[in-house]
Amino acid sequence: MNAVVRNTVPDTAVPVIETRALGKVYSPGTPAEVVALRDVDMRIGGGELVSIMGPSGSGKSTLMxxxxCLDTPSSGQYLCGGIDIARLDAEERxxxxxxxxxxxxQGFNLLSRMSALENVAMPMGYAGVPREERLQRAREALAVVGLAERAGHRPSELSGGQQQRVAIARALVNRPSILLADEPTGALDSRTGEEILALFKRLQDxxxxxxxxxxxxxxxxxxGRVLEMHDGxxxxxxHERAGGGA
Structure with missing residues (x-):
């Protein structure tokens, strides 16, 4: 990765994530209708560390x-790296x-019978990456999160913080544009949670x-930025702690 730090989105930047009047309605036109998102406009640039915060029922999980690309909007537009998601079919998404x-x-979602290395390498199998390259890239990803020496350990042999680091390595291994973390410290004690947040800050750097x-x-x-969800x-x-955390 290049050493780039960007905590604001210049007007000239092409955002990695952009939504325009994004809306989501469940069971529309029925007595059970729920408006989960209302006219959400958002721009997130490359190299940003952003939180989407809100209580249960605020719409943050729907937005995630x-x-x-786990769901499709009812209205508005979502551009992922400039690509209009509405123009893609299910396979392309x-x-x-x-x-x-x-x-x-939050729950790590590691496969218990696989080693850390095998868990990290798994997504590349779906991407058609050859086995030797998968293993090499998995080792590199584990090294990035400080777990190179734990490559052969299964999840049951790792602490909660180590399991989350394996999960982060797995998320990074396909070299994504966006790392999307859902309550990543929720299952960890405060000290380990701080270590995971420091890792996210280093990745942003x-x-x-x-x-x-x-x-x-x-x-x-x-x-660096805090986006709050309330009633969709x-x-x-x-805030004063922009880019802080570690």
Missing amino acids: NLIG AQLRLEKIGFVF EGQTVVLITHDAEVAAHC RLHERL
């Missing part, structure tokens, strides 16, 4: 699913998701775009 977006989850989904204001404060609407909070 849309920007992660899945390919874009594989190539452009790395996911990190190396040019990686990182988006954290969280309900925790202390986690959000580690990010997005607002930006300005």
